[in-house]
Amino acid sequence: MTMAPTAAQQASVGPLPEGITLPLPQQGLSVEDERTVRKQELAAAFRVFGKFGFSEGVAGHITARDPGNPEQFWVNPFGMAFSQVKVSDLILVDHDGTVVEGRRPVNRAAFVIHSQVHQARPEVVAAAHTHSLNGKAFSTLGIKLDPITQDSCAFFEDHGLYDDYVGVVNDVEEGRRIGLALGAHKAVILQNHGLLTVGQSVAEAAWYFLTMERSCQAQLLAMAAGTPKLIDDETARTVRGQISGALPGWFQFRPLWDQIIQDEPGLFD
Secondary structure, three states, X not given: OEOOOOHHHHHHHOOOOOOOOOEOOOOOOOHHHHHHHHHHHHHHHHHHHHHOOOOEOXXXXXXXXXXXXXXXXXXXXXXXXXXXXOHHHOEEEEOOOOXXXXXXXXXXXXXXXXXXXXXXXXXXXXXXXXOOHHHHHHHXXXXXXXXXXXXXXXXXXXXXXXXXXXXXXXXXXXXXXXXXXXXXXXXXXXXXXXXXXXXXXXXXXXXXXXXXXXXXXXXXXXXXXXXXXXXXXHHHHHHHHHHOOHHHHHHHHHHHHHHHHHHOHHHHO
16 A cells, blocks of 8 residues: 655655655554454465475464454464465464464464563564574574674664573463563574564564574575674664664565565455
């Protein structure tokens, strides 16, 4: 949808020539319409993740806080392939792990991790976590991403490291510790496990997962070839401010959204 930007959005995208518009997040929606938007973005994000090969058996989940009840969130059904998730398949669970709406159970790890992240970060709408190949490979190093590319600068001083892997996350207390490691950041590396990103929209959380996964891949390749040259701190902070944020994250996901709804229109069923 194209629409006139709000003042905050206009400041982010800069002045546009008369008659030129950009797709922007819809504003002032009713609870019902906002729920529809979040569920459609959630289904689309799963299909995109499926195309990127992020599925690993039954592991992985993306959640979206329900706009009508912030103590509940929408998530993928346990055991369903990312590439097959439709809007009607999504299940609604509360922070106790009880299925409020839907026909299938929730992955306990999804409930344990995401319930604590959502509780720790009230402003966060969505969280994404999968066992993507480069993310889990990089996580074994026990280090954070370095500012070695323009894209990786989005995470400079804006991601945490959870370095206390103790097995499959089945304990709410471990979910709480992951939330603490995330802190106020957009992402956290779960050592020996993978990546987790958050956003003020599903699209934002999904985009930062995608670009963080690619940034992990770039750093792994660079480290295998030699010693990467770091971007200096001041420049890295400047670039982060230029390419990072709620609106840039939402907008970067937009081309993938356009592609997936064209290629797989059934995802809104």
